[in-house]
Amino acid sequence: MPNSAPIHSITASTSGTAGNVGNTGNAPGGGSAGDSTPSNATAPRMRFTAQEKKWIVYDVGNSAFVLLSTAVVPIYANSLLEAAGQSNIVSTWGYAQTIASLVIAVLTPLLGSIADVQGMKIRFFTGFLLTGVVMCCAMALPLGWLAFLIVCVLATIGLNGSLTFYDSMLVDVTTDERMDRVSSHGYAWGYIGSTVPFIACIALIFGGPALLGLPTVLCTRISFVITAIWWIAFTIPLLTSYRQTHYRATRDKTGEAIRGTFDELRSTFRAIHANKPLWMFMIAFFFYIDAVNTVISMSTSYGTQLGIDPTQLVAALLVTQFVAFPCAIIYGRLADRFGGKTMIVAAVIVYLCIVFFAAFFLRTATEFWILAILVGMFQGGIQALSRSYYGKLIPKQHADEYYGFYDVFGKTASVLGTFLVATTTSITGNASLGVLSITILLALALVFLLAQKDPTRG
Secondary structure (H helix, E strand, O other), X not given: OOOOOXXXXXXXXXXXXXXXXXXXXXXXXXXOOOOOEOOOOOOOOEEOOHHHHHHHHHHXXXXXXXXXXXXXXXXXXXXXXXXXXXXXXXHHHHHHHHHHHHHHHHHXXXXXHHHOEOOOHHHHHHHHHHHHHHHHHHOOOOOOHHHHHHHHXXXXXXXXXXXXXXXXXXXXXXXXXXXXXXXHHHHHHHHHHHHHHHHHHHHHHXXXXXXXXXXXXXXXXXXXXXXXXXXXXXXXXXXXXXXXXXXXXXXXXXXXXXXXXXXXXXXXXHHHXXXXXXXXXXXXXXXXXXXXXXXXXXXXXXXXXXXXXXXXXXXXXXXXXXXXXXXXXXXXXXXXHHOHHHHHHHHHHHHHHHHHHHHHOOOOHHHHHHHHHHHHHHHHHHHXXXXXXXXXXXXXXXXXXXXXXXXXXXXXXXXXXXXXXXXXXXXXXXXXXXHHOHHHHHHHHHHHHHHOOOXXXX
């Protein structure tokens, strides 16, 4: 996507806090975070800035791997499992995703605290990014099912680790007033942009054997390499332009800041716990994002175990991307009118209905299509608004550290969700009951959301 071309026009008032003003960072524990910006309230319309567009474009890159991991990788893993005499892909895939989520949940708070040092955020982002890209390429090697799952777990760790620091970059590239729109457009363009390499990969997988004389397995492996190239290509604009404007220490104080990291983590956790609206939201987020991530990561494996044709699964998930594109943008606009929290509550209620539908009615390809479209309508919105709503509640100069805790809650929830589905399915032998267990988490999330007072709405 050319960076000189505006992605979208928005109406924005940039008065208030969270401006992109450099932090002097004179003390290792903090520094003045310049959080005020000149008002542009008189300007009726503003286009995305160059920084905002380059931040959005990374979603186009990483979403290609997310889509491939959702639609193709579980089917390929299932073929490896079947060849090895294994049968229950739902539980096996669920445990693999649980391990990846657990590693990220343990690492991100510590690394996030260190990354709040001036100049460190981009280094951690790059490290996880390269891990994900290299492991994505390694998935193309002729591996057995266990080795493939290990490499897949490492690729997932690289992806989710990069997203932790990418999410925290949001406070550096935009303002509170624009945050919902920018975050929503990131997910939206990620959905639509990811379809380009995905369609190429699917065309190769299904058409390669007949047109090129290549085995389907080889075509599938080549698709992993195509996805990795797309991922890194759309990361270059962000890598070459990003500047960290909110931080808690300067680079010459890095050693002192790192030594104080654990004290900072304890202090941040106490600060989060003392901030009741933030704490209530994080508990709610823990439960509802669990359901969202579990539905995303387990949908194809669930459909595969139900015996739905893989072609139907892939086609339905591709359509989901096109549905999600406008819906994510619309969700951002609705948040401007009704508030981010209100729209998050609405999405949680819809997800309750989606999970009930999946557990009780999903049996055929037609019903999977219905499920995929419903998920596409609300998935991007709830993810984007969660990211931006949280960004409005936290101190900007500690963004990495706070987003580290944000990911602990999100990724630990993913551990619970996939583990719950996998364990319930293993014990009962019924994948539908495993899916149904997610409703408990959504109901708990709804309770905490309704109990939380929204500090962004006066």
